[in-house]
Amino acid sequence: MRASQDRSNNDLCRHWGLNHMEKRAHFSSKTVPYLLLLPQLAITLIFFYWPASQAIWQSFLMEDAFGLSSEFVGFDNYRHLFAQPEYYKAMSTTVVFSLAVGTLSLACALLLATQADKKLRGGEAFKTLLIWPYAVAPAIAGVLWIFMFHPSLGTLSQPIRALGLDWNPLLNGNHAMTLLVLSATWKQISYNFLFFLAGLQSIPRSVIEAAAIDGAKPIRRFWTIVFPLLSPTTFFLIVVNVVYVFFETFGIIDAVTGGGPAGQTTTLVYKVYADGRVGGDLGGSAAQSVILMVIVIALTAFQFKFVERKVQY
Amino acid sequence: MVENRRYRNILAYLVLAVGVLIVAFPVYLAILASTFDAATIINGNMPLVPGDQAGENYYRTLFIGASRSTREPVSMMMLNSFIMAMGIAIGKILISILSAYAVVYYKFPLRRTAFWIIFITLMLPVEVRIYPTYKIVADLGLLDTYTGLILPLIASATGTLLFRQFFMTIPDELLEASKIDGAGAFRFFKDTLLPLSVTTMAALFVIQFIYGWNQYLWPLLITTKDNMQTIVIGIKKMLTTQDALTEWQIAMTTAVLAMVPPVFVVIFMQRFFVKGLVETEK
Numbered sequence: 259m260r261a262s263q264d265r266s267n268n269d270l271c272r273h274w275g276l277n278h279m280e281k282r283a284h285f286s287s288k289t290v291p292y293l294l295l296l297p298q299l300a301i302t303l304i305f306f307y308w309p310a311s312q313a314i315w316q317s318f319l320m321e322d323a324f325g326l327s328s329e330f331v332g333f334d335n336y337r338h339l340f341a342q343p344e345y346y347k348a349m350s351t352t353v354v355f356s357l358a359v360g361t362l363s364l365a366c367a368l369l370l371a372t373q374a375d376k377k378l379r380g381g382e383a384f385k386t387l388l389i390w391p392y393a394v395a396p397a398i399a400g401v402l403w404i405f406m407f408h409p410s411l412g413t414l415s416q417p418i419r420a421l422g423l424d425w426n427p428l429l430n431g432n433h434a435m436t437l438l439v440l441s442a443t444w445k446q447i448s449y450n451f452l453f454f455l456a457g458l459q460s461i462p463r464s465v466i467e468a469a470a471i472d473g474a475k476p477i478r479r480f481w482t483i484v485f486p487l488l489s490p491t492t493f494f495l496i497v498v499n500v501v502y503v504f505f506e507t508f509g510i511i512d513a514v515t516g517g518g519p520a521g522q523t524t525t526l527v528y529k530v531y532a533d534g535r536v537g538g539d540l541g542g543s544a545a546q547s548v549i550l551m552v553i554v555i556a557l558t559a560f561q562f563k564f565v566e567r568k569v570q571y
Numbered sequence: 572m573v574e575n576r577r578y579r580n581i582l583a584y585l586v587l588a589v590g591v592l593i594v595a596f597p598v599y600l601a602i603l604a605s606t607f608d609a610a611t612i613i614n615g616n617m618p619l620v621p622g623d624q625a626g627e628n629y630y631r632t633l634f635i636g637a638s639r640s641t642r643e644p645v646s647m648m649m650l651n652s653f654i655m656a657m658g659i660a661i662g663k664i665l666i667s668i669l670s671a672y673a674v675v676y677y678k679f680p681l682r683r684t685a686f687w688i689i690f691i692t693l694m695l696p697v698e699v700r701i702y703p704t705y706k707i708v709a710d711l712g713l714l715d716t717y718t719g720l721i722l723p724l725i726a727s728a729t730g731t732l733l734f735r736q737f738f739m740t741i742p743d744e745l746l747e748a749s750k751i752d753g754a755g756a757f758r759f760f761k762d763t764l765l766p767l768s769v770t771t772m773a774a775l776f777v778i779q780f781i782y783g784w785n786q787y788l789w790p791l792l793i794t795t796k797d798n799m800q801t802i803v804i805g806i807k808k809m810l811t812t813q814d815a816l817t818e819w820q821i822a823m824t825t826a827v828l829a830m831v832p833p834v835f836v837v838i839f840m841q842r843f844f845v846k847g848l849v850e851t852e853k
Contacts (some may be wrong), residue, residue: 282743283836284678285756294673295685298731299664308691309703316703370590373583373744386838387591394598395785395803400827401810402597405604411615411819412601435628446595447590449848456849476579505698509787513807527698531788534702548718552701558694 305373316544330540335545344521345529352525355439356503362442363496363552366395372480374451375458391449394499397509397522403441404514427515431522434515438523442507449502450495457491458484497561501554526550573816587770594647598830599789604823605629614685634823637809645825648802651717652784653832655801658721659783660776667730667775672760675738689728689785697723698788705792720790729851730775736850737771737825738764777840780801781833802829 279374285372317335319328340344374384391399406414410428418425427433461484469479506526511517517524517532525530604612607622636644673679674686697704704723713719741764749759792802802807806829809822837844 263651265795281675281739281746283746283750285676287756288679290756291673291677291679291682294669294677298670298689299668299685301722301726302689302692305704305726307688308702309700309707310695312706313700366590369586373586376580376583378583378587380581380737384587384591384619386841388587388594389844390592391835392790393781393785394830395833397787397807398785398826399805400596402601402821405602405819405823405826411613411617413617413619416615431786435666444594447594453844453847454816492590495719501696502739505696508698509785509803512787513793513810522668530699530701535792536600540702541822547699547701551695554696554699 264454266423268383297391302344313547313551315542316541317548318541319544320541331541333557335541336549339542339545339549344524347521348524348526351435351523352504355442355507355523355525356500357434358435359507360496360499362439363446363450363499364492366443367447368454371454371458372453372484388451389447390450390454394445394508396442396445397513399441399445400438400513403437403444406551407437407440429519431519432521434519437512438507439512441510443501444491445510446502450499453495454488454493457488460486494561495555500557504550504554529545532562584785586690587699599829601823601826601830605827607816607820609820612644612823614628628820628824631829633827637818637825638822641796643800643805644829645802647798648800648805649832651799651805652801654717654787655720655790656780656783656832658717659724659786660779662721663725663727663730663779664775666725666774668726668734668772671731671734671738672764674758675735676759689731692726692728693732701788706791714793715796719793720786721783722798724786724789730779732747732759733771733775734768737768739765755811769785770843770846771850773840773843774850776847777836777844778851780836823850 293371318332320331320334321328341379346527358400370388375390376380378384391405394402404412404427407418407425409428415425424430425433429436465483466479466486469483474482504525505527507525508531511523511525511528512531515523517528528549530543530546530550533546589813601732603617603619603621605628606625607617608624611622624841632644633646634644634653636642636647670685670689674682695807708719708723711719711723713722744765749763754762785803786801787803787807790804791807794800794804802825805827806822810817
């Protein structure tokens with residue numbers, strides 16, 4: 259137990275380069291370092307540790323109907339949560355959403371990055387033209403896409419209708435999900451593209467040239483040499499994309515569907531928001547927050563443990 | 572390499588061009604919509620070349636606002652967004668450069684503890700502790716204030732780690748030399764460390780400015796007054812009125828205006844943007 263803890267600490271340390279913690283020369287003072295740390299520590303304690311522990315505490319409380327008093331109910335909120343079909347629905351929605359956005363945006367980004375990696379004239383301009391959607395707010399991205407695919411006035415809705423599909427993302431859950439996946443992917447491609455391109459550019463040309471001289475064709479070269487060498491980037495991006503879909507797509511969902519129609523696009527984070535705000539169920543909402551915390555911590559730990567070491571050149 | 576290069580390059584251009592088109596099309600439509608009147612958009616056959624209502628739309632959006640929903644001129648919302656984004660960017664640079672300086676250049680008891688307290692914050696985005704944070708901000712009387720918008724969002728370790736990483740690459744000789752010159756901790760920080768950190772600060776600034784400008788859930792919860800709305804919240808409210816009443820030309824003009832500052836920052840500070848993105852890894 260002790261040993262494995264040390265090991266994971268070491269992993270964390272290596273990840274952030276913490277093993278070189280020491281400078282040769284230092285200043286010494288009894289008060290100055292604390293004063294320097296004070297602003298950040300104060301903000302962190304007040305706006306991070308306090309609310310995070312409140313969330314955990316609240317998840318064990320049940321408020322009465324008027325929010326005037328609350329009593330300790332143990333794991334009741336959790337039990338109640340796992341008895342709700344809506345919670346499982348939100349889970350599966352989140353998984354489907356993550357898989358779809360992750361796969362689609364990674365695939366598109368990889369395709370674009372491999373093309374941009376060829377020494378093309380004007381390559382830099384293409385790079386600029388592809389990365390700016392990173393700067394568009396998720397909620398704005400959602401607005402752009404609902405405008406484009408709006409059932410009555412969307413420019414692209416009529417061609418879809420002409421194909422015989424009764425397109426209506428405001429009423430049809432599958433259409434709504436499709437629209438969310440497209441807008442979330444659109445926004446995420448730029449981030450993935452940038453990291454894939456950096457990953458590709460760090461692969462030594464000599465390795466690929468050697469394979470070319472041995473007669474390996476481009477597609478074969480890609481799958482047997484380039485793709486495996488890219489795996490650290492790919493794994494890093496998978497984790498980042500999952501976190502992105504979990505949390506940052508909140509704005510897209512709220513702008514495009516509001517979790518609807520009939521809760522069919524409610525993800526786990528959206529449910530935390532909806533149950534706490536609209537439903538007034540703070541205990542249940544807090545219990546959901548705690549579960550999300552556990553998921554994020556697990557993902558981060560997974561990233562530290564495997565992504566940095568197991569997958570490498 | 573050895574294959575037919577010309578054919579492959581044409582293919583690459585083609586793929587990239589299609590990519591750029593797909594990326595740009597939704598934004599092109601928004602820009603188009605900001606040049607038409609409401610009736611042209613509502614009937615579902617918006618032309619694919621710009622109309623002549625741009626002046627009217629931008630004037631109304633910026634200085635009058637959507638009459639049916641938000642009631643605030645968008646220039647006001649942009650000012651709120653700008654204050655929030657600048658506050659987050661500058662606030663974060665300030666607190667994290669100070670704490671990184673303490674952790675790297677001082678030896679003191681509890682140093683590791685302090686570092687880990689800050690480090691752990693990387694793991695939990697604000698979304699998972701949203702209601703307790705809301706309650707604390709409310710108890711402190713910070714609802715509908717810029718302080719309330721800004722402070723909870725700078726409680727994270729990314730900046731501290733970034734500066735720490737950078738400080739570790741600065742040769743020890745620099746500190747030793749300035750100690751021999753008789754410089755104290757403050758002069759070393761001001762004359763040596765700050766000038767060297769400009770690039771890192773710019774990178775962090777770009778990332779945090781975009782992060783702050785694009786915030787959604789947090790301002791949605793803690794701003795209740797119309798005159799504290801940010802632009803990203805404002806546009807959402809323009810869409811929530813009954814569908815038939817949505818003033819799409821104003822909403823899409825607002826969308827265009829909401830994209831201009833952060834996109835401008837990415838394009839014109841691209842070098843810092845890429846550095847910031849890659850080095851903070853989120």
